Amino acid sequence: SQQGEEDPQALSIQEGENATMNCSYKTSINNLQWYRQNSGRGLVHLILIRSNEREKHSGRLRVTLDTSKKSSSLLITASRAADTASYFCATDPGTGGFKTIFGAGTRLFVKA
């Protein structure tokens, strides 16, 4: 079973708009991470937020974490066509061995 579940499953926006993706998880975590996957490629790490953090920024990315609601959101501001990809949240449940568990992902399409 998946720990993280992203919402929406797919998102289509115009270039320049903001894109928001949400992730919910089931158990307590050490950290939550977001990854991007371009078609036919491996996943690339975007950002990690620890369980004691509430918000983190990296360039055009903003991640929030609400451990009371067991949820996180990824905001991409001023989207570009190059942001078209699948985005996955991943959680480290802290059970030892760093068994990071991934959600099914959100497919983002940014129209030029």
Add this chain to the structure above:
Amino acid sequence: DAGITQSPRHKVTETGTPVTLRCHQTENHRYMYWYRQDPGHGLRLIHYSYGVKDTDKGEVSDGYSVSRSKTEDFLLTLESATSSQTSVYFCAISESSGELFFGEGSRLTVL
């Protein structure tokens, strides 16, 4: 880019044949993982390793075995491939931070 190489990148085989996928890293990271990716399921952990000869099962380990005889190599073996094991397999590595670095994937088709 993290030095992770998966081989083969593409393989077509028949049901019942053994298959071994190899993951090689040049980063000297302690942890290595095998995931499979299927539509609608995201990535699911098959096995992982936390050191040489130290491995543990993941979420979907049935039908798979792994070995790690050297820090840099992590092998995934399907003893007798089945059509349900048709998938894209990803190797990943990490250190204690938990951030994973992924290979480019190995696409396996079992006919």
